[in-house]
Amino acid sequence: MPQDKKKTPRPRAETPKGFRDYFGADVTERKAMLDRIAAIYHLHGFEPLETSAIESVEALGKFLPDVDRPNAGVFAWQEEDVPGGGRGDWLALRYDLTAPLARVAAQFRNDLPSPYRRYAMGPVWRNEKPGPGRFRQFYQCDADTVGSASVAADAELCAMLADALEAVGIARGDYIVRINNRKVLNGVLEAANIRPDQADDVLRQIDKLDKVGADGVRQLLTVGRKDDSGAMIEGVGLDDTQTQPLLAFMTSKGADNAETLANLRAAVGASKIGAEGVDELAQIADMLSALGVGEDRAVIDPSVVRGLGYYTGPVFEAELTFEILDDKGRKRQFGSVAGGGRYDGLVERFTGQKVPATGVSIGVDRLLAALRAKGLSGSDTRGPVVVTVMDRERMADYHAMAAELRDTGIRAEVYLGNPKNFGNQLKYADKRNAPVAVIQGGDEAARGVVQIKDLILGARLAAEVSHEEWKSQPAQTEAPREDLVAAVREMLARW
Amino acid sequence: MPQDKKKTPRPRAETPKGFRDYFGADVTERKAMLDRIAAIYHLHGFEPLETSAIESVEALGKFLPDVDRPNAGVFAWQEEDVPGGGRGDWLALRYDLTAPLARVAAQFRNDLPSPYRRYAMGPVWRNEKPGPGRFRQFYQCDADTVGSASVAADAELCAMLADALEAVGIARGDYIVRINNRKVLNGVLEAANIRPDQADDVLRQIDKLDKVGADGVRQLLTVGRKDDSGAMIEGVGLDDTQTQPLLAFMTSKGADNAETLANLRAAVGASKIGAEGVDELAQIADMLSALGVGEDRAVIDPSVVRGLGYYTGPVFEAELTFEILDDKGRKRQFGSVAGGGRYDGLVERFTGQKVPATGVSIGVDRLLAALRAKGLSGSDTRGPVVVTVMDRERMADYHAMAAELRDTGIRAEVYLGNPKNFGNQLKYADKRNAPVAVIQGGDEAARGVVQIKDLILGARLAAEVSHEEWKSQPAQTEAPREDLVAAVREMLARW
Numbered sequence: 001m002p003q004d005k006k007k008t009p010r011p012r013a014e015t016p017k018g019f020r021d022y023f024g025a026d027v028t029e030r031k032a033m034l035d036r037i038a039a040i041y042h043l044h045g046f047e048p049l050e051t052s053a054i055e056s057v058e059a060l061g062k063f064l065p066d067v068d069r070p071n072a073g074v075f076a077w078q079e080e081d082v083p084g085g086g087r088g089d090w091l092a093l094r095y096d097l098t099a100p101l102a103r104v105a106a107q108f109r110n111d112l113p114s115p116y117r118r119y120a121m122g123p124v125w126r127n128e129k130p131g132p133g134r135f136r137q138f139y140q141c142d143a144d145t146v147g148s149a150s151v152a153a154d155a156e157l158c159a160m161l162a163d164a165l166e167a168v169g170i171a172r173g174d175y176i177v178r179i180n181n182r183k184v185l186n187g188v189l190e191a192a193n194i195r196p197d198q199a200d201d202v203l204r205q206i207d208k209l210d211k212v213g214a215d216g217v218r219q220l221l222t223v224g225r226k227d228d229s230g231a232m233i234e235g236v237g238l239d240d241t242q243t244q245p246l247l248a249f250m251t252s253k254g255a256d257n258a259e260t261l262a263n264l265r266a267a268v269g270a271s272k273i274g275a276e277g278v279d280e281l282a283q284i285a286d287m288l289s290a291l292g293v294g295e296d297r298a299v300i301d302p303s304v305v306r307g308l309g310y311y312t313g314p315v316f317e318a319e320l321t322f323e324i325l326d327d328k329g330r331k332r333q334f335g336s337v338a339g340g341g342r343y344d345g346l347v348e349r350f351t352g353q354k355v356p357a358t359g360v361s362i363g364v365d366r367l368l369a370a371l372r373a374k375g376l377s378g379s380d381t382r383g384p385v386v387v388t389v390m391d392r393e394r395m396a397d398y399h400a401m402a403a404e405l406r407d408t409g410i411r412a413e414v415y416l417g418n419p420k421n422f423g424n425q426l427k428y429a430d431k432r433n434a435p436v437a438v439i440q441g442g443d444e445a446a447r448g449v450v451q452i453k454d455l456i457l458g459a460r461l462a463a464e465v466s467h468e469e470w471k472s473q474p475a476q477t478e479a480p481r482e483d484l485v486a487a488v489r490e491m492l493a494r495w
Numbered sequence: 496m497p498q499d500k501k502k503t504p505r506p507r508a509e510t511p512k513g514f515r516d517y518f519g520a521d522v523t524e525r526k527a528m529l530d531r532i533a534a535i536y537h538l539h540g541f542e543p544l545e546t547s548a549i550e551s552v553e554a555l556g557k558f559l560p561d562v563d564r565p566n567a568g569v570f571a572w573q574e575e576d577v578p579g580g581g582r583g584d585w586l587a588l589r590y591d592l593t594a595p596l597a598r599v600a601a602q603f604r605n606d607l608p609s610p611y612r613r614y615a616m617g618p619v620w621r622n623e624k625p626g627p628g629r630f631r632q633f634y635q636c637d638a639d640t641v642g643s644a645s646v647a648a649d650a651e652l653c654a655m656l657a658d659a660l661e662a663v664g665i666a667r668g669d670y671i672v673r674i675n676n677r678k679v680l681n682g683v684l685e686a687a688n689i690r691p692d693q694a695d696d697v698l699r700q701i702d703k704l705d706k707v708g709a710d711g712v713r714q715l716l717t718v719g720r721k722d723d724s725g726a727m728i729e730g731v732g733l734d735d736t737q738t739q740p741l742l743a744f745m746t747s748k749g750a751d752n753a754e755t756l757a758n759l760r761a762a763v764g765a766s767k768i769g770a771e772g773v774d775e776l777a778q779i780a781d782m783l784s785a786l787g788v789g790e791d792r793a794v795i796d797p798s799v800v801r802g803l804g805y806y807t808g809p810v811f812e813a814e815l816t817f818e819i820l821d822d823k824g825r826k827r828q829f830g831s832v833a834g835g836g837r838y839d840g841l842v843e844r845f846t847g848q849k850v851p852a853t854g855v856s857i858g859v860d861r862l863l864a865a866l867r868a869k870g871l872s873g874s875d876t877r878g879p880v881v882v883t884v885m886d887r888e889r890m891a892d893y894h895a896m897a898a899e900l901r902d903t904g905i906r907a908e909v910y911l912g913n914p915k916n917f918g919n920q921l922k923y924a925d926k927r928n929a930p931v932a933v934i935q936g937g938d939e940a941a942r943g944v945v946q947i948k949d950l951i952l953g954a955r956l957a958a959e960v961s962h963e964e965w966k967s968q969p970a971q972t973e974a975p976r977e978d979l980v981a982a983v984r985e986m987l988a989r990w
Contacts, residue, residue, distance in 0.1 A: 011553040013601035013845040016586055019547035021599055027543035043901050045879035045908025045927070048522035052514035052632045053548060053588075053618065054570070058506040075549070075586070077572035091511055091570070093548075104516055106508035113926040115911045123548065137547045148911035152890045156909070159898075283890070290891035291898045350508040384540035395647045395778070396785035403654075403786045406538050413540030414651070416610045416643035431608040432540070 018130025019137055029377040030368055034121050034141060036167045037362065041119040041143050044160050049118040051100040053125075057090035059103045061349055075127045093125035097142045098346070098359065105146045105357075106350035115148040121364075144359030146346060151280045154179075154314040154342060155287035157360045161318050161338055162297045168367065169376035170320065175337075178301035179316045181281050182308050182341070184249070187274010188267050191245040192238070200309060201236050202246065207305045209250055217250065218243050245269060249302055257285040257300045264302060280314060311341030316360065324373045334370050338362040383432035384411040385488055389419035390441035397445070401438055401484055408485050410492070429455060436491050438484065448481050454491050513625025514632055524872040525863055529616050529636060531662045532857065536614040536638050539655050544613040546595040548620075552585035554598045556844055570622045588620035592637045593841075593854065600641045600852075601845035610643040616859075639854030641841060646775045649674075649809040649837060650782035652855045656813050656833055657792045663862065664871035665815065670832075673796035674811045676776050677803050677836070679744070682769010683762050686740040687733070695804060696731050697741065702800045704745050712745065713738050740764060747797045752780040755795045775809060806836030811855070819868045829865050833857040878927035879906040880983055884914035885936040892940070896933055896979055903980050905987065924950055931986050933979065944973050947982045951990050 015021055022030070038048070057076055074095050079088030094100050097120045105116060121141045130136055143160065145153040158177050165175045185203075194202055205220040212220070219225035221243045224235035238246075245267050252263035261282050268274025281300050288298050298316075307315045320334035340360030347355040371377040385405055387398045398414045405412035415425045429437050439451040458475040479487035510516055517525070533543070552571055569590050574583030589595050592615045600611065616636045625631055638655065640648040653672050660670045680698075689697055700715040707715070714720035716738045719730035733741075740762050747758035756777050763769025776795050783793050793811075802810045815829035835855030842850040866872040880900055882893045893909045900907035910920045924932050934946040953970040974982035 010845060010847065011556065012551075013554065013598050014551070015547070015598075015602065016549055016551050016554075016584070019549055021547070021603075022543075022545040024542045024544075027545045043904070043906050045881075045906060047519045048517075049519075050517040050522045052510070052516070054511055054514055054620070054632065056506075056509070056511050059508065059511075061506065075572065077570065089511070103508050103510075107510065108516075113923055117908065117911075125549070137549065145911060149913075150890070150911055152894065152909060153911045155894065156911070286891045287894050290895040292895075292902070350505060352505065386540075395645070396781045399647065399650065399782050400785040400787075407787070409538070411538050411540060413612065414647060416612075416640060416645055416648045416651070418644075428608055 018128075018135055020135055025377075025381045029371075030139065030364065032378060033168050033368055033371065034139075034364070037141060037164045038119065038121065040160060040164045040167045044117070044156065044163075046117040046119045046143055046160075049101070049104060049120050050122065051094070051097075051104060051120070053093055053123070054091050055094055055100060055103065057092045059350075060092055060094065060099050061102075073127055075125050095126055096124050097122065097140045097361075098144070101142075101144055101146070101359075102346045102349065105355065106347045109347070109351070114146075115153065116146045117143070118146070119143040139364035141362040141364050142359055144357055146357045147355055148358070149356040151283050151314060151342075152287055154280075154316070154358050155284045155291065157340060157358060158284070158298045158316050159288055159291040159293045161316070161340075161360050161362075162293055164362070165318060165337075165367075169371055169374070169378065172297060174322045174374075175297075175318055175320050177298035177316055177318045178304045179281065179284060179298060179314060180300070180302050180304040180308065181277040181314050182311050183273050183277025183280065183313060184264055184268060184302065185277075185308055187269075187271035187277055188245050188249040190271040190274060191267070191269035192242040194238070194242065198236060198238075202238075203305065203309055205236060206246065206250055209303060209305075214247055214251055218247060221246060252302045253300075257295055260300045260302065261285070264300075277313075284314060306336075307339055307341055310343065312344045313342035314358070315339070315341035318362075320370050322374070324370075334373070335366075336363070337367045337370060381433060382411075383429075383434040384413045385436045385438060385492075386425070386429040386432060386434040387412060387414045387438045388422070388425045388429070389415050390422070390439065391445070392419055394440075394445065397440070401440075401450070404485055405488060408489070410485070410488060430459075435495065436488055438488065440481075444478075449478050450481055450484055450487075452477050452479055452484075452487050452491055454494065456495050513623075513630055515630055520872075520876045524866070525634065525859065527873060528663050528863055528866065529634075529859070532636060532659045533614065533616065535655060535659045535662045539612070539651065539658075541612040541614045541638055541655075544596070544599060544615050545617065546589070546599060546615070548588055548618070549586050550589050550595055550598060552587045554845075555587055555589065555594050556597075568622055570620050590621055591619050592617065592635050592856075593639070596637075596639055596641070596854075597841045597844065600850065601842045604842070604846070609641075610648065611641045612638070613641070614638040634859035636857040636859050637854055639852055641852045642850055643853070644851040646778050646809060646837075647782055649775075649811070649853050650779045650786065652835060652853060653779070653793045653811050654783055654786040654788045656811070656835075656855050656857075657788055659857070660813060660832075660862075664866055664869070664873065667792060669817045669869075670792075670813055670815050672793035672811055672813045673799045674776065674779060674793060674809060675795070675797050675799040675803065676772040676809050677806050678768050678772025678775065678808060679759055679763060679797065680772075680803055682764075682766035682772055683740050683744040685766040685769060686762070686764035687737040689733070689737065693731060693733075697733075698800065698804055700731060701741065701745055704798060704800075709742055709746055713742060716741060744797055748795075752790055752795045755797065756780070759795075759797060772808075779809060801831075802834055802836055805838065807839045808837035809853070810834075810836035813857075815865050817869070819865075829868070830861075831858070832862045832865060876928060877906075878924075878929040879908045880931045880933060880987075881920070881924040881927060881929040882907060882909045882933045883917070883920045883924070884910050885917070885934065886940070887914055889935075889940065892935070896935070896945070899980055900983060903984070905980070905983060925954075930990065931983055933983065935976075939973075943976045945976055945979050945982075947972050947974055947979075947986055949986050949989065 074092045076090055076092035078090050081088050123137050124140050125137050158179060162177050189199055205217055209217050216225055221236050221238045225233050227233055248267040252260055252267055254260040254263055261278060264278045268278060285300055304315060304317050317336055318338035319336050322334060323331045324334050326332050338360060342358040344354060346357040387402045389398055402412040402414045415428060435456050437453040437455055444450060454475045461475055569587045571585055571587035573585050576583050618632050619635050620632050623631060653674060657672050684694055700712055704712055711720055716731050716733045720728050722728055743762040747755055747762055749755040749758055756773060759773045763773060780795055799810060799812050812831055813833040814831050817829060818826045819829050821827050833855060837853040839849060841852045882897045884893055897907040897909045910923060930951050932948040932950055939945060949970045956970055
């Protein structure tokens with residue numbers, strides 16, 4: 001239906017709520033980071049996979065069309081009804097990169113190599129209430145190995161994660177990959193006689209170790225604890241013989257992997273699943289060592305609790321350990337930028353068959369923020385050389401100058417706005433962050449020369465000196481027309 | 496609502512109809528091509544812009560929420576109602592990259608440099624009936640200059656398009672950028688006394704020049720014409736004094752731009768808008784020459800009619816001129832891979848203010864298909880070196896081998912499946928397209944050696960010789976463990 005111009009008011013030019021636009025360096029910096037990560041994944045034998053943004057709601061799984069609003073959490077809609085009867089399918093935008101992997105692994109299970117190592121990078125969508133810094137479209141960057149039950153796959157992911165962090169510029173010593181194992185926790189829960197229905201609650205309390213300390217957690221696990229406001233937090237109701245293995249687990253991190261593993265063996269006691277978990281961690285430690293990844297880069301650390309509820313075997317988390325200043329100028333650790341682990345049932349929903357899988361996901365926005373905070377995002381945010389237009393009739397001459405510069409690899413453009421007001425051209429060059437402007441009026445053309453203006457120096461002088469002084473400064477030089485490229489190149493090399 | 500396992504049947508693992516998954520080289524080849532194009536756009540001063548996939552239906556414009564099915568042509572859905580009253584907004588997936596540019600140009604008009612040169616690359620979505628080779632998600636790759644009325648902007652886009660095609664590997668001579676101008680056509684229509692309501696019909700007939708020849712078009716413009724089946728096609732009803740300028744326009748392509756421009760001046764007669772159009776083309780020809788783009792790369796060609804109905808000034812189209820074999824083995828020209836031109840009213844819907852703009856769009860899938868047809872898609876489709884597992888207890892050793900190879904830049908991985916059946920490992924390596932397999936059993940480990948297997952040579956020998964002979968061939972060599980990297984490197988260098 002064509003728009004009725006008389007009735008329809010002008011549409012609002014607004015990014016929809018919860019979404020954002022990325023301009024210039026926003027795009028190139030993220031791309032450069034993801035390219036470096038992809039190169040590391042490729043080197044490790046991982047293959048890219050790009051599924052479409054849209055999946056059937058049925059395949060996505062968590063969200064079913066038999067409720068009133070199937071799009072809780074996802075953006076979903078129903079296809080048109082099928083001609084001749086039958087309701088249309090429900091489709092939805094993917095909310096992560098794992099659900100599409102599950103669908104692909106099931107659909108192409110006879111064609112894909114097994115194990116299947118794949119990486120995926122791209123936007124995902126969440127139909128959630130937007131908030132400050134919380135967007136409804138954001139990037140994920142995942143690597144998964146589907147079809148391998150061996151912890152060699154987990155060790156490889158941890159090593160690859162460390163390599164990827166260094167590839168994007170995080171220095172050794174500024175990050176640590178911490179590794180734990182759900183099976184060890186299960187062993188400890190067994191050793192502590194924790195009922196299955198208590199497990200989640202126990203996990204939640206253990207996760208507060210950082211905040212309330214070991215004794216605080218012991219109180220929370222037993223009789224309860226007064227919080228800072230004086231309010232009483234109810235305890236889980238365990239007795240001291242039960243808390244003992246839990247506290248041993250929480251505090252089992254030793255001076256090195258060997259000591260940690262010994263402490264963990266003690267903590268799991270006679271539990272078989274616990275012993276299996278410790279063995280797996282020992283194997284991972286050996287393999288990391290063989291992969292050339294020292295304990296300064298990836299280390300066994302039982303304090304990694306986040307994700308333990310979801311994963312079924314090894315879990316890992318990458319943390320940036322350097323300090324940055326938060327919004328209020330206070331120093332704080334940057335924190336987690338990636339996590340992953342082993343999970344079951346990836347393909348099972350589709351085929352009924354259990355397929356072991358392990359994967360890692362890098363928080364793209366957080367890692368990019370970290371690189372920016374450290375001045376490592378690395379993209380050249382300088383604009384192009386701007387060839388200004390003094391004489392509208394000589395556009396071809398100006399185009400030729402820009403083409404000559406580009407032919408030698410120098411980013412350059414001709415001013416394409418209305419050239420009447422020269423001040424506007426310089427304002428434009430400033431907005432473009434142009435380092436150099438090229439100027440040739442009729443007089444210069446007659447003399448066969450060009451003026452080359454150093455806009456970076458110009459801006460500095462302008463900030464420091466008066467307008468009159470600035471005009472006489474050497475931020476502008478004259479060069480013969482045939483020396484244009486050399487003169488610009490020399491000026492660009494100043495900065 | 497959690498999934499009820501008893502009632503819900505297993506979901507189908509299927510890519511939704513009209514969508515597709517991209518694996519491995521599908522992803523890397525497209526990415527390599529787009530990276531090369533982006534580098535050319537960047538060199539010309541264009542800035543990347545990445546908007547979110549989702550826009551308000553209102554901003555997208557063509558599709559309004561006041562009809563029963565606002566998602567005709569687009570994927571659209573209504574947000575949840577606003578708490579406390581009010582219906583939710585209609586959102587939709589973008590169907591191209593121009594509509595989001597219009598929204599951004601209006602929304603950020605006070606912040607963006609003017610003129611604003613931007614490029615955008617990414618998927619777009621169309622809610623259309625899928626067909627063979629027609630997908631509901633596909634890539635677009637656009638460059639536009641917003642806010643410049645100068646044809647210098649059009650000339651720049653044509654030159655940049657030619658540069659981009661060469662950058663991805665299309666040889667000079669294998670493509671041509673053809674340029675026409677809607678204003679010239681308007682002048683010709685004026686010279687021919689064509690009523691406005693006849694213009695579209697006239698344009699449609701002119702577009703048949705390739706199919707029916709000049710005399711056929713003359714018939715279609717006047718009394719009508721019998722088609723191949725003998726059926727009579729009704730004519731537009733013009734007289735011969737009217738068809739004369741139209742035919743002059745259609746056949747005005749001369750031996751070079753100068754001749755073409757002279758012919759066009761004759762065809763537009765006394766029309767002022769026509770003369771303006773010819774002047775613009777003459778300026779574009781001059782500027783292309785200044786930009787170092789010869790007539791073998793970009794040429795004035797009045798036979799470019801496609802898009803003339805939509806664009807308001809210069810229009811251009813890039814065609815690949817080499818022949819490929821079609822599905823039935825017949826030779827045919829590859830045809831158009833990009834097009835663009837000048838259009839009005841980009842921002843006007845939002846602000847009421849006319850902003851001149853010109854842009855070009857590359858058909859990503861078509862260009863990639865062309866590169867593949869010419870063997871130019873360029874990505875390395877070889878798999879990684881596969882380190883096989885003979886002894887499960889020595890995974891750390893195998894990891895160390897893979898790590899050593901990777902440290903020197905060789906793509907390598909350890910087999911992570913169940914190692915029991917060695918044949919499966921070789922089948923895996925084959926599926927991975929691995930060039931080399933590394934093997935070290937207990938015996939080799941004891942002797943401090945590794946076996947290096949040339950899988951490419953092996954496959955060739957297997958195709959040509961018997962299994963027994965194949966076993967004795969030198970596709971496999973033994974090397975000291977410490978020479979692993981050198982031996983693999985030497986084998987990789989064979990191919």
